[in-house]
Structure formats: C-alpha cells, structure tokens
Amino acid sequence: MALDGIVIANMVKELNESILGGKINKIAQPENDELLITIKNNKTQYRLLISAGASLPLIYFTQKNKPGPLTAPNFCMLLRKYIGSGKFTKIWQPGLERIIHFEIEHLNEMGDLCRKDLIVEIMGKHSNIIFCDDKGMIIDSIKHVSAQMSSIREVLPGRNYFIPATSEKYDPLIISERDFKASVCTRPMPLAKALYMTLTGISPLIAEEICHRSSLESSQSANSLSESEQTHLYHIFSMLMDNVRTGHFSPLIICNGKEPVEFSSVPLTQYQDFTSLEYTAVSDVLETYYAAKNAITRIRQRSADIRRIVQTALERDYKKYDLQLRQLKDTEKREKYKVYGELINAYGYGLEPGAKKLDALNYYTNEMISIPLDPTMTPQENARKNFDRYNKLKRTCEALQKLTVETKEAIEHLESIRTALDIALSEEDLVQIKEELTQYGYIRRKHAGKKVKITSRPLHFLSGDGYHIYVGKNNFQNEELTFKFASGNDWWFHAKGAPGSHVIVKNPDGGEMPDRTYEEAARLAAHYSANSEAEKTEIDYVQKKHVKKVNGKLPGFVIYHTNYSMLIDSDISEIEQII
The missing domain is CATH 1.10.8 (Helicase, Ruva Protein; domain 3)
Structure with a gap:
C-alpha cells in the first residue's frame, strides 16, 4: 500500500520528536528523485531518506548510508548553499494531506537569519520535493512540472506554491x-x-x-x-x-x-x-x-524463469501420469483374454466354419459366457489371438507399473523443487536449486564441466530450551543435513506426505528433549513445507538413525519406520532465528 495521511501524521510526530531543533550536517542526492539528509540533534545523528519516486515515494529514518554521485545534482547543490547548516524550527502537516513542511532557519551571506520551507509531497506519481522561500515562492524542486505536464499547477522556480484543490474533499480531522x-x-x-x-x-x-x-x-x-x-x-x-x-x-x-x-x-x-x-x-x-x-x-522476479521450467515439466508429467494410469487400468481386462483362449481350446472343436461367437461355460465362475470370434480364423487361431492379446497386455502392465512409479517420483521431485522455490530467501538459494535442475536434465548446462559455487546454507534456529535446529531450504541441503550433518541421536522432522524441508534438532547428549523443542521443530517443518498455509499439518518425527536413504533415489527422498507424529500449526514467529 502507499503512505496515507495517517501514516504521514505518525511520521510528522516522529520527526518532531527526533530532529526538531536539530542542525543539518549533510545533504546528498543519491538518486535523481531522492534526498538523504543527515541531521545532528541532542548528540544523536539521524539520516532522513526522502524519495519522490513515482513508483515508491517514501520518507523515513534509516541507518544505511547511500553514496551520492561524484558531482552533486543542481537541486542538491542549491539546498547545500541555502540550508547546508540550517536548523529545523517547525515540522508540520496541513490537515491530513500527504504533505510535510520542514521550516528551516539559516544564515544568509550577510549573516542575517532567514527562513526557508522544504515541502515533501508523497502523492504517488505526483510526488515531489519543493524548496520555497519564506513567502511561499518556489526556489526550485527536485521535479519540474510545466503547464504542458499539468493544467492544475506548475512547479517551477518563481511560481507561488499552493496545494492543489483535492476535488471537494473534506479534512477528516475537522469534519462535523x-x-x-x-x-x-x-x-x-x-x-x-x-x-x-x-x-x-x-x-x-x-x-x-x-x-x-x-x-x-x-x-x-x-x-x-x-x-x-x-x-x-x-x-x-x-x-x-x-x-x-x-x-x-x-x-x-x-x-x-x-x-x-x-x-x-x-x-x-x-x-x-x-x-x-x-x-x-x-x-x-x-x-x-x-x-x-x-x-x-x-x-520472485529472479526465480520466474526457474518456476516456469518447473511448472512446464510438472504439467507434462501430470499429463503423462494420467495417461499411464488410464492405460494401466485398461490392462486390467487382460485376464479375460486368457480365459477366452482357454475356453476356445476346450470347447472350440465343435464349432462350425465361419462361426462368429462361442457360447461356453466358464469353469472359473460356473457361468455361461459368449466369446466373440473372427469368422475368418480357425478355433486354434482364435485361441492364439486371445493369448497374444493377454500376453501383450501383461507386458504393458508390467512396463506401466514401473513407469508410473518413475513418473510419480519425478512429480514428487519437481513438487519438492517448487516448494524449495517458495522457501528461497536469496539469490544464493536459487543457484543451488538451478544446479539441481541442471543435474537432473531440466536445464541445459551452458559451460560443460564447470562447477557451480554454492554459498547457500540451511536455516538455523535456536529453540526456547537452547537446542539448535537446522532447516534445509532445498533437496541438496536436506540430503546434506540428514546424512552428513546429523548424528544418530539427533531428531529428524518432516511434513507427512508433503514436499518440504528436513528439520534436524541437534541432540548431542542423546537424552530426552523438552516437549517445547519437539513442538518448535514441528512448527518449522510445517512452515517450510507445501502445507504451510494449512491450519494444522501432520508432522512425522524420528531419531535420525532410523532414517534411511534408498540407493538410486532422488536427493532428499528417504524412508523411515517406527516414527512418531503430531498435528501442529505453522506459526514460527516466536522461534529465534540465528543469522
């Protein structure tokens, strides 16, 4: 959302409490539409950032210093000339307008005390920083607005400053x-x-x-x-x-x-x-x-291309999996053709040439059935035809059973990568996810044999009882946490039946941990999973020594037995994160 009049009123209160009476120490213009003013007041230094950017106008105190250009822009030089060592004597907001007036006292070249007005207008694309004299005449502004640009108000040197009429709007502070x-x-x-x-x-x-x-x-x-x-x-x-x-x-x-x-x-x-x-x-x-x-x-912008690759691959695999399941279901009728072949061999000796069907007793169910025949074939050829169809469907079923497992695993792998993209906090995290997609053929490697430098690390938390908790942000980190970092007595947590992070609680003494630590680790597992938006998530947890890696399986995929489970929410706001 944009800054409204109430937030501006709050900011004016904060400005008055912090810099009223303070002296300007430095003025910089890091961007074309941005000022960074350093003020000293009550033995404290403040940095006030003012941005009149059309997309993101802002005003707030900051601890960060932004370097300005080697040659200061004209507006910055003008402010330094007049108010470079000025003093804030009044800071106010007209009504509930998104406008802040800074009244500044300074000495002119003759040593006389003068007053200037620095006006900050936070109004979306019409935002501006305007510098006026004590009579309200514009000396200059960070953005010039000519009559060709606005028929309502010109903002140019020599023009009188005024607030444009706000289309018959009422002041909410005084309206009856x-x-x-x-x-x-x-x-x-x-x-x-x-x-x-x-x-x-x-x-x-x-x-x-x-x-x-x-x-x-x-x-x-x-x-x-x-x-x-x-x-x-x-x-x-x-x-x-x-x-x-x-x-x-x-x-x-x-x-x-x-x-x-x-x-x-x-x-x-x-x-x-x-x-x-x-x-x-x-x-x-x-x-x-x-x-x-x-x-x-x-x-999100940097990960857009990776998300598109993952989503495209997922949609392709979803369609493939649905088709394979339909084909697998079709193979369920294979036993029927085996029975047809057996019954034709058993009862076909009495068939007349050119018969189109055979009515026979099915000795498996003790029911009469009608078997379709090809009239151009002999009974032996019809039997062989049904046996061939049975064998073909049997081979198809065996192949599809293997293929559906592979496709399902590929879908689970891609879904885990999609969850990792949601968890990613930095560009370093995206590098590791991209490397995983490259290793498994979803992205073509540009430079053959070149090793990608990985700097992303798992998240690190401290439980309320002092136990260290680690959370993997992607499959490679999950793999390393579980099978290289964790020891046998550490506890392992994961969202049940959903892609998500491996959560490791270090337990070097191997003793029983407090209930609160189990709950905090479970909340982290719920939060960093595909079920993070659910009201409650079921979490499996077990000692790491019971977690096994299956040879040939994708990274981060494990099996475990004799686990415990709990239902818990995903609120981690009270868990301390170690940076």
Missing part, C-alpha cells in the same frame, strides 16, 4: 457529523469508496478498516445506510481521528507467514487471522516493510 453524513453517506457508491473519495488522506485500507470496525459491509452503497448506521459509522470514524489528533499511533506490519501484506499506524482489526508485528517507530515499519517487500519481489 452533519457534514460527514451529508457528504459520505449520500454518495451512490460502495461505502469504503465513499470514505476515501470524500475524505483527504484516507486510504482504501483505512476505509475498509472503518467499515470493519463499524460492522458494516464495505461493498454496500453509502446512501443505503439507515440513520442509526450513519451515526454509528461517524462515531467509529471520529474515535479513529481522535487517536490521530492526539498522536496515539500504533505502527505495525501485517504479515501472512513471513510475507508482509500491509502496514499502518493504527491497529487493523480486519486482519485477525494474520500475524501483526508492532513497532515503536513508523520509520522502522516503512524500512522493514519495503525492504522485505523488495526482497520478496526481487526473488
């Missing part, structure tokens, strides 16, 4: 109940849309949240609400705005498993089935959310 009902509750559109189309700074996410808290359907028409429903909706909305006005924010990220789904500065009751990660600073939320989102997006 009467105006709320007259504007929001009279619109012939879905209720959630009426909220964010009528009120400044309210995003679709917050509109949905208001509807959820009000126990109203967001899809119902806003003008269909009864008087009591309108009053209730306003009161819920007003309570939310009271928290914004008083600065009571709750920065958080909503995650589905480990994937971030949404972020907000107010609690999101509509995501009760998801994990909510709470933070003390909205900057941490924004930096964490977009870093995780970018990492997941980057991995």
Whole structure:
C-alpha cells in the first residue's frame, strides 16, 4: 500500500520528536528523485531518506548510508548553499494531506537569519520535493512540472506554491457529523469508496478498516445506510481521528507467514487471522516493510524463469501420469483374454466354419459366457489371438507399473523443487536449486564441466530450551543435513506426505528433549513445507538413525519406520532465528 495521511501524521510526530531543533550536517542526492539528509540533534545523528519516486515515494529514518554521485545534482547543490547548516524550527502537516513542511532557519551571506520551507509531497506519481522561500515562492524542486505536464499547477522556480484543490474533499480531522453524513453517506457508491473519495488522506485500507470496525459491509452503497448506521459509522470514524489528533499511533506490519501484506499506524482489526508485528517507530515499519517487500519481489522476479521450467515439466508429467494410469487400468481386462483362449481350446472343436461367437461355460465362475470370434480364423487361431492379446497386455502392465512409479517420483521431485522455490530467501538459494535442475536434465548446462559455487546454507534456529535446529531450504541441503550433518541421536522432522524441508534438532547428549523443542521443530517443518498455509499439518518425527536413504533415489527422498507424529500449526514467529 502507499503512505496515507495517517501514516504521514505518525511520521510528522516522529520527526518532531527526533530532529526538531536539530542542525543539518549533510545533504546528498543519491538518486535523481531522492534526498538523504543527515541531521545532528541532542548528540544523536539521524539520516532522513526522502524519495519522490513515482513508483515508491517514501520518507523515513534509516541507518544505511547511500553514496551520492561524484558531482552533486543542481537541486542538491542549491539546498547545500541555502540550508547546508540550517536548523529545523517547525515540522508540520496541513490537515491530513500527504504533505510535510520542514521550516528551516539559516544564515544568509550577510549573516542575517532567514527562513526557508522544504515541502515533501508523497502523492504517488505526483510526488515531489519543493524548496520555497519564506513567502511561499518556489526556489526550485527536485521535479519540474510545466503547464504542458499539468493544467492544475506548475512547479517551477518563481511560481507561488499552493496545494492543489483535492476535488471537494473534506479534512477528516475537522469534519462535523452533519457534514460527514451529508457528504459520505449520500454518495451512490460502495461505502469504503465513499470514505476515501470524500475524505483527504484516507486510504482504501483505512476505509475498509472503518467499515470493519463499524460492522458494516464495505461493498454496500453509502446512501443505503439507515440513520442509526450513519451515526454509528461517524462515531467509529471520529474515535479513529481522535487517536490521530492526539498522536496515539500504533505502527505495525501485517504479515501472512513471513510475507508482509500491509502496514499502518493504527491497529487493523480486519486482519485477525494474520500475524501483526508492532513497532515503536513508523520509520522502522516503512524500512522493514519495503525492504522485505523488495526482497520478496526481487526473488520472485529472479526465480520466474526457474518456476516456469518447473511448472512446464510438472504439467507434462501430470499429463503423462494420467495417461499411464488410464492405460494401466485398461490392462486390467487382460485376464479375460486368457480365459477366452482357454475356453476356445476346450470347447472350440465343435464349432462350425465361419462361426462368429462361442457360447461356453466358464469353469472359473460356473457361468455361461459368449466369446466373440473372427469368422475368418480357425478355433486354434482364435485361441492364439486371445493369448497374444493377454500376453501383450501383461507386458504393458508390467512396463506401466514401473513407469508410473518413475513418473510419480519425478512429480514428487519437481513438487519438492517448487516448494524449495517458495522457501528461497536469496539469490544464493536459487543457484543451488538451478544446479539441481541442471543435474537432473531440466536445464541445459551452458559451460560443460564447470562447477557451480554454492554459498547457500540451511536455516538455523535456536529453540526456547537452547537446542539448535537446522532447516534445509532445498533437496541438496536436506540430503546434506540428514546424512552428513546429523548424528544418530539427533531428531529428524518432516511434513507427512508433503514436499518440504528436513528439520534436524541437534541432540548431542542423546537424552530426552523438552516437549517445547519437539513442538518448535514441528512448527518449522510445517512452515517450510507445501502445507504451510494449512491450519494444522501432520508432522512425522524420528531419531535420525532410523532414517534411511534408498540407493538410486532422488536427493532428499528417504524412508523411515517406527516414527512418531503430531498435528501442529505453522506459526514460527516466536522461534529465534540465528543469522
């Protein structure tokens, strides 16, 4: 989601608490539409990242330093000239607009105290960073907007700065109940849309949240609400705005498993089935959310070609397997032709030449059956024909029984690779998966004999009772963990009947482990499996000495006996990961 007015209000509060009164120490422009300002305040150094990128406008504090170009861009040089050692005297947000004003005091060439206004507009593709004098005239901006680009407002040096009219939107911080009902509750559109189309700074996410808290359907028409429903909706909305006005924010990220789904500065009751990660600073939320989102997006983009190869091979094998099963089912009638041949040999001596059938007693079932005949053949030739058909179907059945096992194993192998792609966290993980596909002929090796360098390692966790737990991220890692790394007394966990990670709990003393450790290892096995989205997953676990590798089987495929099982969820949020 994009930054809405409430998140901006939270950010303004954080800015005031951190850098108000602080002095600018350094200004850099790492990208064409991005500033990195270093501020010193109360013996603490802050780095403020401001991005006016059309696809991802942002503003937050960061610990990371981004190097700028050798030659600073003109806008950066201008800011250094005027406010290079300026002091923040006021930071504010007009209404609930997605705009932040930084009022900065500085000394001019004559030593006189002057004031400038640095304005950050977080408005999607219209985002900008605008530098104005104390009278509101634009000195320069990081993006120039001419009349040819916008008929609403020019952003050019010498023009007066103003906020463009937001199509008769109301300020949610000051709107009265009467105006709320007259504007929001009279619109012939879905209720959630009426909220964010009528009120400044309210995003679709917050509109949905208001509807959820009000126990109203967001899809119902806003003008269909009864008087009591309108009053209730306003009161819920007003309570939310009271928290914004008083600065009571709750920065958080909503995650589905480990994937971030949404972020907000107010609690999101509509995501009760998801994990909510709470933070003390909205900057941490924004930096964490977009870093995780970018990492997941980057991995998905990099793995797209591998996924396509795996999916194509899977679809081919699914079709092959279905065809083989149908053909195998057809061979079930082979015994019928064997019986036909035997009965023709037994009763065919009395047949007249040219007979088209033989009615005979089946001495296996003691029933009369009718056997079709080829009238151009003798009884002996008809018998031989049925025996030949029986033998052919028998050979086909034997071959198909072997082929279906091989095809099923290939499908399970590809499904395990698909699960490994879902688990992959870095490009190093993809290298190992690609190497596996290459070794088994799904990808052609470009450089014959060249050994691929593998740097990916299994995941490492520490149980609440201090036991080290290791999780394989692909078949090669599973193989190495189970048969090279684990010792006989270690415990082995795996999702039952589903592709997934081998989980090893190191147990050097060989003693009984606490129940909590078994449960944490089982949760990891459930989370890193194809059943990670299931409410409960059945996990098999056994000491490693009972896990065997079958010669000739694919990597990661094992057999085991005398195992234990448990049903458990896949929530691993409280298990400590060691990086």
